[in-house]
Amino acid sequence: MLETPSVDDRASIAEHVRASVERLTARERKAAQILLTNYPAAGLAPVAEFAKRARVSAPTVLRFVAKLGFPGYPDFQRQLREELEAQLASPLTKRARAARPRGLERPLIDPFAEAALANLRGTFRHLPEEDFSAIVELLCDRRRSVHLLGGRFTDALARYLAAHLSLIRPEVRHVPSGIGVWGDRLLDIGRRDVLIVFDIRRYQDDVVAFARNATARGAEIVLVTDQWLSPLSRQAKYVLACRVAAPSHWDSSVALLAVVEALTAAATERLGKFAKKRIEKLERLR
Amino acid sequence: MLETPSVDDRASIAEHVRASVERLTARERKAAQILLTNYPAAGLAPVAEFAKRARVSAPTVLRFVAKLGFPGYPDFQRQLREELEAQLASPLTKRARAARPRGLERPLIDPFAEAALANLRGTFRHLPEEDFSAIVELLCDRRRSVHLLGGRFTDALARYLAAHLSLIRPEVRHVPSGIGVWGDRLLDIGRRDVLIVFDIRRYQDDVVAFARNATARGAEIVLVTDQWLSPLSRQAKYVLACRVAAPSHWDSSVALLAVVEALTAAATERLGKFAKKRIEKLERLR
DNA sequence: TCAATGTTGTAATTTTCGTTACAAAGCCCT
């Protein structure tokens, strides 16, 4: 229809798809997206399978590849395979970066992605294994209650961890943010309970205060914070420091979330059958 | 219900081939060799092409894959594709495991970190730029209200985004999870409002229902989901598909959070002075 | 050397896949 991608066309189909999105209809874009997010495997499947995956009919997929300039689906697949073979020479990330010359870099997306990757790497490289394991043990000790507390932004992380933990063990309590109720909540925290606190920079006074009071009541503090360490690190028994720098007005919590999920995964594994049975029971209740 | 969705737990076909060479006949070995030296592309071609490449007849290739234990050639191809996907989802896991000598690997930490990195890369590599920008525009349109909704685990993400958005613009509302209040909340959603929905697999019925009702009321849906796409993708105007696979019983939301933060960063930048002034005003109020 | 067994390719068959024609549905503009 339009220009046919010739044999010597070195640009990847992925790039070609990205360049063609505007010409596509809504459903065709769905196909495009499925192809890109599962590249190139999705396109190597039979049309029917591809279509089903994109929740679209087979002809829509055909029209999509037709708009890309291929005479037919098999031709499209052939080029995908050829690309796949050529690709094995150089690693993926390099290729992607090379294929995207200056000016084509996605301005607000790529720098952020790079920062998030760097934060993850930087965080996990220095994550203290002993502390990590010790925290997992704490989380798996069913005799202790686990309380979770976060600041303005990190409250979401506290909730996220609470949602998972409460599925694998009893006595998990999220302390809602916003002042007022906190007095009552402190009373619930007893000797040798565990308080997991999230506190990143512009460390929140009320969070710090709550946690300090909890220590005074005999609770053990696990602190998830940034690389510059919340003032709470003095009181905390365990500290997990995460990198949060991002090319933005805001800090990034990606590394904190990853650590939280790693804890969840480890605790679930550690509790083994107990967690499994509990999850099954809860499933049945719903 | 409880099986762990592992990143790649099955041995690769390549290894299986290597292990089976001795049981193969001379011609079948040629096929095996061609497959291994052009792995996996060669096996994704039609039998005839594969056969021609190995200078062997089609039935020989068929007998070869039969000896590998596959009921038929399509089954063989399917597994190759699945393997290809799993590999792209976590290209680092294997390498990292091989690189770090036994005993130095931190068992529950490193695999998770690698998976998170792979998810981030896989997500951002093909994040549709146009959709991303369009969503940012939506978020910055102060004439529209923005409503945020998440499922059991992703509710935290909805809150996280709400916490940031409400600092840079008015009319941001988080829809709390848990049924009951939802009827009322629907009424607040008007024509041309924006509803940002988080829905990852084991897609939640009530979330889907709420969002569908919102569409019926004229709202535009932005869906943040996993690579297999929530059923809501049909209703959604924009879909951001993220990778969520992790070596755990639970899926990982790291990529979702990164996308959310990228949106926040872009929107903050886009609103520029308006956001800045608003933030300052809010600071003064505290 | 011959026979028996195992290996391989040719050709026919069957199934699946890609393709296309057409009708329904959605959308936009008047």
Added chain:
DNA sequence: AGGGCTTTGTAACGAAAATTACAACATTGA
């Protein structure tokens, strides 16, 4: 609100792929 246009899916068709039956060939051991 209605009419024309675009988009999408359904169903029938044709093409190509996978599969199978069988005959030719090679290989080995007596």
